[in-house]
Amino acid sequence: MNVKEASLISYLVNVLDGKAEMPSYLFDEFADLSRKALEKHFTRKKEDFRLRMSNVGKPLCQLQMQAKGVEPEKPSHDFIVRMIIGDMLEALVIVLLKAAKIKVKSQHQKVSLGVGDRQIEGEYDIELDDGIYDIKSVSPFSFTTKFNADNGYDKIKQSDSFGYISQGHGYGMAVNKPFKGWIAINKTTGEIVFTDAKHTDKEKKEVYSKIYNTSVALLDEKPFERCFTDIEEVYYSKPTGNRTLGIECSYCPYKHNCWENLEFRRQLPSKGKNPKWMWYTKIDPKWMEENVQ
Numbered sequence: 585m586n587v588k589e590a591s592l593i594s595y596l597v598n599v600l601d602g603k604a605e606m607p608s609y610l611f612d613e614f615a616d617l618s619r620k621a622l623e624k625h626f627t628r629k630k631e632d633f634r635l636r637m638s639n640v641g642k643p644l645c646q647l648q649m650q651a652k653g654v655e656p657e658k659p660s661h662d663f664i665v666r667m668i669i670g671d672m673l674e675a676l677v678i679v680l681l682k683a684a685k686i687k688v689k690s691q692h693q694k695v696s697l698g699v700g701d702r703q704i705e706g707e708y709d710i711e712l713d714d715g716i717y718d719i720k721s722v723s724p725f726s727f728t729t730k731f732n733a734d735n736g737y738d739k740i741k742q743s744d745s746f747g748y749i750s751q752g753h754g755y756g757m758a759v760n761k762p763f764k765g766w767i768a769i770n771k772t773t774g775e776i777v778f779t780d781a782k783h784t785d786k787e788k789k790e791v792y793s794k795i796y797n798t799s800v801a802l803l804d805e806k807p808f809e810r811c812f813t814d815i816e817e818v819y820y821s822k823p824t825g826n827r828t829l830g831i832e833c834s835y836c837p838y839k840h841n842c843w844e845n846l847e848f849r850r851q852l853p854s855k856g857k858n859p860k861w862m863w864y865t866k867i868d869p870k871w872m873e874e875n876v877q
Contacts, residue, residue, distance in 0.1 A: 588686050588712065589778040595684035610679040617678065621671035625664055635802065637697070637706025637754045640795050641747020643811040644802075649838040651802055656837035673721040673769050677776065678710060681767075687713045695758035699792075699799045708755035715762035715783075718752045724772045731768035736779040740766075745832040750798075752781060753791040810842055814865040819853035825868030826852060834863050852876075 585593075598604035633651045650656070682688055690711040696703045709719045722731060730739040741749055748766070756763030765781035812833050817826040829846075833839050840846055843865050851859040852867070853875070 586778050586780070588681075589776070591686055592680060592684045592776060595680070604683075606679070606683045610683055613682075614675055614679045617675035618672050621668055621675065624671070625668055635702065635704050635799060637695070637704060637708075637751050637758075639747060640704055640754060640798055641744065641750025643745055643832065643836070644798055644806075645808060645811040645842070646836055646838055647798065647802060648806075648808050649841060654838060654841055657840065659837070669771070670721040673771065674709060674719045677719050677767055677769055680776075681710070681712075689713060693759075695755060697754055697758040697795075699796050700803075702799050702803070704754065704795070704799070706751070706755060706758070708759075710767075711759075711761070712764070715764035716752070716756045716759065717764055717778075718748070718755070718766050720748070720766050720768045721771050722768050724770055727768060727770040727773075727775065727777070731766060731779045732770075732775070732777045737765070737782050740779070743831065745835065749781075750791055750795055753783070753788055754795060756783065757788060757792060814843070817853070817862075817864075819851075824853050825871045826864060827866040829863040829865060839863070 595604055599606070633653070635647070639647065639650075678688065678691060688710060691709065692707055693711070694705065694707050696705045708716050710717050720731070730736055730743075733739050744750075752763040752766070762783040763781050764783070766779045767776065768779055769776050812830055814827045814833075815830050817824045817828050829839065829843065833842070836842075843863075845865070847864045847867065849862060849864055849867075851862050852864070852871075854860075
């Protein structure tokens, strides 16, 4: 636990003990940030594709689909609610930091990073006294296995289909300040953790190279290739003959364009009362014949 995280937790404990309050001007700031979140989601118009900090780290195959105007899956009606909740939790973190007397030097600043002949724009969440931070509201699974895990940065990097690494370092490089990491809030439990980023020269060069290569690939219209393969289903150490999508593809809105005959089913070999849902790319007829009556 770093000093900032400890200060934030101490403030919240003092509030519960009746030893601290939140200044009234922060109520107004939270209301203003919440209003902007509603405006963003309920008044924005559909925009043409462009490479931005928020998407530059996503898988190239997904960006190629988007750039070509391929129609993505239509999100469910609750998608917009989840997005608003995320923005409002971000607003909450900002006012909590200020109430805990953690110095916020700037917030929601628009930036631009020159990459070859292209400018990649974005807007970082917050700058504290030691650098840039990105605020993320995350699922309990991501909170536990990535942001609050030992070597959290490496865990995020191992499976980063949302492009958090490139996004964060992109902000830092755009303003020539270190990207210090993430302030993650568990959407279910309310836990907050500071996850440190690696900001060595080697790491920044690696991230910039990835951003550059993505930019060049899109400009040159590199032939489309899947970025990931499907996975052999193994249940209790025994292969079933079926194949499923990995987590990187499961959340992609273009997965039906990559994988024909996708089937969304309860985990087939499970005998539990409520098996988890899986995306199947292949269901072995022999396995079905032997196991499904």
